[in-house]
Amino acid sequence: MGTLLLAFAGLLLLAVLLSSLAHRTILSTAALFLLAGFVLGDGVLGVVSITAEDEVVGTLAELALFAVLFTDGMRVGWADLRGAWRLPGRALGWGLPLTLVITALLAHYLIGLGWIESLLIGAVLAPTDPVFAAALVGNEKVPPRLRQLLNVESGVNDGLALPFVMVFLALAAGSRNLHLGELGLELGLGLLIGVAVPWLAIKLEQTRWFSASTAYEPLNALAIGLLVLALGKATHGNLFLAAFAAGITVATFGQRQREAFEHFGELIAELFKLAALLVFGALITPALLGSVGWTGWLFAVLALVAARPIAIWISFLGSGLSMREQAAVAWFGPKGFASVVYGLIVLSSGIAAASQEFQLIAVTIVLSILLHSSTDIVVARWFDDERDVPAWYGAARRLRDRVRQEPTP
Template sequence: MEESSLAAQFAVLAAGVVAFAVVSRRTAPWPLTMPMVFAAFGLLCAVTGLVRLGVEPTATAVLAELALGVILFVDAARIDVRALARERGLPLRLLGLGLPLTLLLGAVVMWAVAPGLGLLGALLLAAILAPTDAALGLAVVEDPAVPQRVRQGLTVESGLNDGLVLPVVLFCLAALGGGDGAGEGPAYWAAFVLGQVGGGTLLGIGVGALGGWALARAARAGWVEGLWRQLGTLALAGLTLAAAETLGTNGFIAAFVAGLAVGVVSRRVGHTGDSAPTEYTEDTGQLLAVVAFFAFGNVLLAEFAVDLTWQVAVLALFSLTLMRLVPVAVSLLGSRARRATVLFVGWFGPRGLASILFGLLVLEAEVPASEELFSVVTWTVAASIVLHGASASWGAARYGRWYARVRRDMPAEQAAGMPEAGSAMAHRPRRGRAR
């Protein structure tokens, strides 16, 4: 199939954006989300020959990295760090215990189902599919009926888990002969992990705090026009990602921490005007995500979602269910969280841009069984886009009604002691749900 011209590609995608925009409010209550629409649109364009992007996996990876980095930056900027410090229990449990258990359980089961992957290949696949993407279930983290502590925990988890598993992905690639560091000892990898996590954290604090403070102070002094504060904030997100790439540290952790820092200094210094300084950055992140999911459908679904073997189907189903549900349940033991909360948090761990990006790294590295690995990733993300997207609004509303009913039927003191009911300062909501 011939690659379509750049002008034709842009025209078709732009027309799709306009069409979705026209009905976006009308379709908001429907079980239909932006990733579902544009992944399907991209696939339809590829199948019919209307648009065939013809881009290399590297280009798609860059696009996914930009979209994910900007979204992480914005989501972090909306979090109140003081509230997070007080209510850190759920994120710590999910990241400190749930994430390692996810990698362990995933590696064992995937090795058992597909022994041809080898243990390292199974661990690599588990690491690729471990990160969650809150953007695929946006209704969950935006619905005020869901306890704020639960929403905040899911947001922080999705903001940090992709950066935390990246060293595992790169280690497995190197050990399989498809990346740098092959043959290196424990000291090398300890330094590598420290550089990725610690370096990304320090970079994010530095860029976010200094840049955010400068923009906030200048705005307070009346030196900055509203548009340029918006553009300057977007530039901070881009600067963080570019600096992380240049310095060889973790761009996702850096972007998330930079967003936290920008949020802190913006609240302390204050901002002028009717709009928050991250609004344009938020819009840009959503637009990048639109293009990324269109590319996913047009390039990756059309190429790799062809041969569905029983092993691929089993691993995709396992990745979206037990691989997360069991570790979440174990990590919440002793927290006094109700069964409904455990199931809610366990189910709403959708797989999205991070898994796509890590899967593309496997293709570029050409490790053994790379196409089989990426086939599992493609089917898992495609199923997650549909299942989590379709169930997000319904699940959030149902859980919210359960929570309200339980609190209403309890004595006031007992209701106040529910772990879900703990006080957590709400972060700034999105202006509109791209869903």
């Protein structure tokens, strides 16, 4: 544990020192932590020795996913969803399940996994991560509707994929261990806690007896999140659904609390993300990468270049998006942090196919991080008009526009 903490602290300092460079180039902080975990893990240097059975793996995965779902939910209150639902609705209502199904078909027919295990891996790899499309989302020359689409979709699909992961994981554990009533109670209780706790906390602060100071305002949402986490653990409600519901509830009823917590919350979530990526990388060994065989690598490639693009193409038929916009949405379906944590949950679940599923998930995520984090700037430049044409043509066009604006004698 001490070695893991030392490695994380050193890498975090390095990431901070390189953060300005990373924003201007294809250098990826996520890729840095993933690669460092791989090199420091048992498969290479053996500095960070960790296994799936270690308590830190399950605990870190749980806390990291809770933090990320809470902050994701806080980005998309009901007002945001109602105001920007047309295009994100296609990506979430059609694109997400279609990606899940196509990925499952690949796992079943290419790898030979059973249907339940194939659907589980499809659910794990269905969510997208906005981190690797940062250059695209942050480029003002990219159409606003496209940036909004990617932001809303990636903020919501982690939570939407969660029930599928839980149900398929329960089914994969075997029919003897599956109790749909208990599972439904767990999900329902999580949803109730996630809505009731933040709503009551916000309403209390709005009364004349309570008022948070400016200095403590960012801690309000943190306290709400911790209370939701504690109640979920105590009552065995689903922590992840509770986190996502709590974030949406804060965004819907507490705009002030949302704005005060936004930057602080993103930093907390980022810390957990990077720690989970380090652990995930340490669990990936050269032996694991080699054991998947050519069919495993082919599955990973097709999961990136076929499953998401086909699903997006079908989902956006008749949507009015240009081919360039559809191509950008189709490509930027990177398998990011949610898939990392869902993969860790599958690995530590004890199901018969846990090791094989984790191997396939791992190689797909590794490919995704390397490919998507190194192409976001390139794809973003598609939408930069000044880069799409030669310099002389841009100068000629500006001269033409200036002549047109001059009054005729």
